[in-house]
Amino acid sequence: MYKHEEELCFLSIKEASALIRDKDLSPVELTKAFLNRIESYDQYLHSYVTVLKESAIKSATAAEKDISQGNYKSPLHGIPIAAKDLYSTEGIKTTAHSRVMADNTPTFDSTVIQRLNSAGAVMLGKLAMSEFALGRGDEKELFPSARNPWNLEHLPGSSSSGSGSATSAGLCMASLGSDTGGSIRGPASFCNITGIKPSLGLVSNHGVVPLAWTLDTCGPMARSAEDAGMMLQAIAGKDESDPSTNNAPSDNYDVEHMNDLKGLTIGVPRDFFFENQQDLEPKVSASVNQGIKTLENLGAQIREVHIPSLKYTVANTVIMLSEAYAFHEENLRARPQDYGPVRRQFLLGGLLRSSDYVQAQRARKAISLELSKVMDEVDILITPSFPFTAPRFDDRDQARYGAGFRFLAPFNLSGLPAMSVPCGFDENGLPIGMQIVGNFWEERKVLSIGHIYQQNTNWHRKRPSLDFPDLK
């Protein structure tokens, strides 16, 4: 039915899943299409650090056999996916993109990987990232930096750079990222895909290399809200190995198919995200405002909200650097030469005082309480995902890039679910993301609003041309 490789690789999970279930699409054929595509394009994109060619075909063959025998496991059965290289994978190197862990081959799967395996997903490989999930990628790291498929000279975002790049370029059907200060939503925004950071505590961190224990959140990156929901369904929920998931509900993350948004109230914190933001590019502002207008036209009420404590979002940086230093202290002393430029940021964490850390945690509580009050009055918040589109690799203004994460980090501090969806392109053809934030545990509402937005727009359907000059 689907002969052309590109068409296969750009099927949605929803579409591919139905075809596989009905035995109209072979998981082996689908997996081989992705492996061919990785071979053709990843020499430019560097999105994978490990491609699991043999085991992926083996896994797809097993899926095909199971399904033919009536043992259909889940909507992810036979679906080719990939994982950021900080998810422990049994017998497969897990490096966190660092020489410090270059020889690390775990003897167990992280909980999220276990759950995806149980769901029957086919693991294509491990994906590039910023070293230890911090920084923006650098040539001094263990592997080359992943590139943005919309323009190879631009960042794909960080830290889930390979996840953003591979998912956008059709080198996997969906991927796993992780988000401590915006590392799922930033790359989703820069690469024109949909990435959700779930509520803190919804998805297990067991077996995931930490950046900051009290902030790290695992989540899916996909090409639509509907597909992200299908991934989340497989990985969410309590895990005895991670006590932070103790309150996680058993929920349904299939998107609701709503006809309109009547009765929903959308909060827009204009003072923090739109007004007097010197680095907010006009095209980003215009695209997100257009997105808000689309939601309003679907029947939602728009209300301006004020969250003054957001100006203390630096608390995220203080907590992240302090906790990261605690994790890396021993290696920073013993083998400094094995770290790339991220080492300098970790060292800054060693200079923060306990009183800085405690004050940051208090500020975190203040931000969380204020956001909680606002979320009692509205259903979701809408903001730009990032003030600007993907910077060039040779733009070394680290301060500007780092400051852009202030649009994402408040929702790491508060733990609220937040998702980036594509909402436009700038004058240079670089993608723009719109952030949808929900109340605690209300991922389904966030996903469903993202879905109705995507049913009424085409931004998420745009594909990068991958028309590289010397491509054979």
Added chain:
Amino acid sequence: MQNSDGTLLDLDGFHHLVKQANLNISDEEINKLYKAYLPLEKQVRLLHQMDLGDLSTSTAFLANKTKNDTK
């Protein structure tokens, strides 16, 4: 992270701070680190100026809400 009189640390003070923290890095690296440290110090200072009353940290950073709490 700042001097007791509230001024930002100068480079000499920063060298002292790094030595105290026992980070085990060279003088050249300390100078580079100082450039990254100053903007962070300014922001952390703002954080300490927040009026947080008697707000505790408790364990608010953990997901301590249940699904019913948001209904």
